Amino acid sequence: MVITVTMNPAMDKTLVLDGFTLGEVNRVVLGRNDIGGKGINVSKVLKEFGEDSLALGFLGGILEEVFLKELKTMGIGQRFVPVKGSTRTNIKVVDRVKGTFTDINEPGPVIQEEELTEFLRLYRETVTSGDVVVLSGGVSEGIPVKIYRLLTEIAKEKGALVALDAEGELFREALEAKPDMVKPNDRELALYLGKEHLTEDEIVDAAKELVAKGISKVLVSRGEKGSILATAEGILKAEGLKVLVKSTVGAGDSMVAAIIYSVLKGYGPRETLAMAQAAGAAAVMTEGTKACTLQEVESLLQAATEKIKEEKR
Numbered sequence: 001m002v003i004t005v006t007m008n009p010a011m012d013k014t015l016v017l018d019g020f021t022l023g024e025v026n027r028v029v030l031g032r033n034d035i036g037g038k039g040i041n042v043s044k045v046l047k048e049f050g051e052d053s054l055a056l057g058f059l060g061g062i063l064e065e066v067f068l069k070e071l072k073t074m075g076i077g078q079r080f081v082p083v084k085g086s087t088r089t090n091i092k093v094v095d096r097v098k099g100t101f102t103d104i105n106e107p108g109p110v111i112q113e114e115e116l117t118e119f120l121r122l123y124r125e126t127v128t129s130g131d132v133v134v135l136s137g138g139v140s141e142g143i144p145v146k147i148y149r150l151l152t153e154i155a156k157e158k159g160a161l162v163a164l165d166a167e168g169e170l171f172r173e174a175l176e177a178k179p180d181m182v183k184p185n186d187r188e189l190a191l192y193l194g195k196e197h198l199t200e201d202e203i204v205d206a207a208k209e210l211v212a213k214g215i216s217k218v219l220v221s222r223g224e225k226g227s228i229l230a231t232a233e234g235i236l237k238a239e240g241l242k243v244l245v246k247s248t249v250g251a252g253d254s255m256v257a258a259i260i261y262s263v264l265k266g267y268g269p270r271e272t273l274a275m276a277q278a279a280g281a282a283a284v285m286t287e288g289t290k291a292c293t294l295q296e297v298e299s300l301l302q303a304a305t306e307k308i309k310e311e312k313r
């Protein structure tokens with residue numbers, strides 16, 4: 001079973017306006033609400049790919065019921081710890097006239113010690129040998145930065161695989177437990193190395209080092225520049241696909257879902273990278289927070305495969 005962890009879910013509220021003016025009453029032309037948070041987004045994309053998953057995390061307040069109902073409708077399994085605080089809403093204001101995107105994000109509930117303890121109990125009870133665990137996204141107050149490290153350790157003890165998509169200290173700490181797969185973007189990897197920016201060669205070197213440390217798949221995404229996959233078999237570079245960009249929201253999550261899908265299908269590095277690149281491109285071609293479909297991804301697979309080159313140095 002694939003298990004996704006979302007420590008700080010969010011209702012993504014997208015408001016589309018034709019001209020947004022600060023300090024005035026603004027009329028919304030189009031609005032939509034999507035349940036989200038990175039782990040849940042991965043579950044949604046996997047569902048589009050025909051793969052079931054179980055979503056874990058914290059939910060509270062008036063949105064709790066909405067999330068559970070939506071997940072059920074989508075056919076995604078759920079085991080969330082109810083919390084005293086309230087699940088957040090993240091607002092995305094899209095101004096179609098000015099072409100601007102404004103995010104207004106809430107911090108999310110403070111997690112109480114007993115709520116965290118309950119989550120760890122639930123996690124230990126749920127994860128079993130052969131599972132693939134996805135640890136993705138930030139955490140709210142009350143959760144220690146070592147959380148993904150601990151969750152990685154528990155999963156590995158149980159014989160499950162771990163995919164990690166996190167940044168900052170969460171990422172740094174979790175690396176110590178050697179997750180099986182990581183997907184930092186170039187900025188996150190630079191931050192980890194204490195650098196402002198990384199050249200392509202520096203990305204390759206850093207990815208190789210992580211593989212040498214015991215992380216079997218290191219996929220570094222580089223936005224429109226594409227991505228680099230490092231495994232024990234070597235380095236593969238994928239140039240970005242030139243596509244019509246509608247929204248870059250969820251590109252990373254679609255990539256993570258593609259890595260998981262590739263694991264489930266037993267794909268090798270080249271097929272995995274093609275799938276990840278195609279999924280990233282399909283996501284940016286898709287409006288807002290909507291998940292890309294398998295058909296959309298498959299229509300880009302050939303083009304993605306042609307843009308993959310092996311690094312020979």
Ligand SMILES: Nc1ncnc2c1ncn2[C@@H]1O[C@H](COP(=O)(O)OP(=O)(O)OP(=O)(O)O)[C@@H](O)[C@H]1O
Pocket residue numbers: 184185186221222223224225226227240241242243245248249250251252253255276277278279280281284
């Ligand atoms: N402008 C773009 N044009 C084409 N493809 C893109 C573009 N932006 C992103 N992608 C695709 O999506 C993948 C992931 O994008 P990116 O590196 O921005 O991830 P991320 O920063 O982790 O995203 P997220 O904000 O979702 O976490 C890229 O490797 C690429 O395949």
Ligand SMILES: [Mg+2]
Pocket residue numbers: 165185252253
């Ligand atoms: Mg990301």
